Amino acid sequence: MQELILPTLNEYLFVSGLLFAIGLAGVIVRRNIIVIFMCLEMMLAAASLTLVAFSRFHLVGGLPDYDGQMLVFFIITVAAAEVAVGLAIIVSLYRARQTIHTDDLTSLKG
């Protein structure tokens, strides 16, 4: 049986940072609001991954600290609800403005 190699904390954090950076780049660069929304979710997932990783490598009495991992389930649940709200906003935005391209949504301009 092949030996199970447990990744180190740094590797987790690296992946998480990469995910976050990709998400941020997507938010900044993309023009489609749904893609931006997906990128936002990816940034949230990156943050959750960080929490899980820290929680896994934080040993309490020889065992990992599972509190952080529990918290992540809550975050995923709340994020699902948040996605529902966000998508609803996007739908109503589309109804109001007939577009989901941020280039056309500049009414915040000073």
Place this chain on the structure above:
Amino acid sequence: METPWLLFLIPFASAAIIQLGLKRNAMASSLLSTLSVVVSFIIACSLLGSDQAGSWTWVEAGSFQLNIGYKLDQLATGMMIVVTGIGMLVHIFSLGYMKTDESKARYFGCLSMFMFSMTGIVLASNFVMMFIFWELVGLSSYLLIGHWYHKDSAADAAKKAFLTNRIGDFGFMIGILMLWGITGTVIFADMDGTSLGVVGTCIAGTAILLVFCGAIGKSAQLPLHVWLPDAMEGPTPVSALIHAATMVAAGVYMMARLYLSVGADMIPAWSGEVIAWIGGITSLAAALMATQQNDIKKILAYSTLSQLGYMVMAVGLVAPEVGMFHLFTHAWFKALLFLGSGAVIYACHHEQDIWKMGGLLKKMPVTAITFLVGTLALTAVPFTAGFYSKEEILYAAKGSPLFYLAAFVAFLTTFYMFRLFIVAFLGKPREHGAEEAKEVAPIMSLPLVLLALMAFVAPHITKILPVPLEWDLHFKAFPDLTSSVFWTSIGVFLAGGAVAFVLYSGKNQDPLSISLFRNKFYLDEIYQKIITICQDAVAAIIHFCDEFIIGTLFVGGATRSAQGVGNLFRRFAQNGSLSHYAYLMALGAVLVIYFTVFA
């Protein structure tokens, strides 16, 4: 308390009581004011010949102190007799003249105020105190010229008098400061004339001329003479007291006081020359203007100007005793002439145009005869008061071109005074007002008679002459028949009288028409132009400062720079692009993390 203080206190108390309490009671105010001046006159008489001084310190700063004090000497006591004596007669005359005036109480209050201020000038022991009272007479004069302030012309004349005087007073103030710098004191008694010699004639002469600026304003010399004819808008007794006899002579009195303090020999010759020529030119210009006026008071006003010019000329010729002598005699007969004209105006229902009068000699003999006495005194008929003083002036001017000028002015004086007398008092009444004229009440004719008496005897009461003994005024009671001055004087009198008779006897309108003289050499118009141009220039400069420097540069600049910075941020940061906001937010977050974690 010494008696001289009462001279200040009595008129001041009268003015204060009238102003504060008696304004509604015209009768009581007029009587109180008259009583106060009578008492002042009695006190002034009792102080004749005394030589004393008193003072209390008002302000003290280091070695410098300002005193309020009085200084009694022959100059001051004599002048006090003129001021309170004529003041008293004018008050009595006013009781009749202003009988029906609505604001009689205010009028008498202001008269008392004037008496107070004039007393201050005459008795002042130092220049600063004199300056304060100098301004106060200016104020009283302003109030009295503008007595009928609901008439625009009176209000304007009052303003003009005040503003014109301010110009002169500004020079006066600088002059006082310069004298203080030169002699180290403002007190007349302590002034040392030798220090004028030390600083050199240039600076000393400038100081003297600057002080003389005050006299130019107050005594209405060219070029600031324009206010005096307009000041005739005031009630006629006021014109008699303030604008003929006393206040306008204050300039001459002040110069005499200066000469007495520093010593007449110490006055630089060039400044004396300037003063003499200003006086001479004023007397000539005013006499020329007087020949073509039709308003009885205007004629007298120009004649006052002309006589003041004479006095100033005498002062400039370093003969202050002669100037003061003429001031003294002139005060009596000019007050007489003005009060006479007041009686005429009163009798003719406030008619002032001499061409609408006529035949008044028969209608109002007392006024007419006293007026004739005044005229004769002004035209220097032998044995009248004016004769002696004018003779002295001619003597003082002898040997200078000013002599011929003075003689010519004497000719003009005779001419215009007889023109006035012939047109107004002889012939037939030309208008309704003159036909109905009646002799005025005794309360008005009594002062006329007393003044007429003074027009003869004034120079002979040597005790009241405001001429210090050391100045050694010597005039002969009987004219010197061998002197050319006497014959010149007689000659110009006869010539002037003859020309006036030939031209004006029996005429109903002026056979001469010289618009240059009638319009006062267009000086008022020229001043108007100059003032307009200067004012416009100043206004343009101020407008430029306001509009461009303050408005555009400072206020506008501040708003524009704020707006510019705002615009910059708006274009850069507030462009409405969602991704841009996200980018900035991310940048911010990165910076926050960087600074919290690594810095």
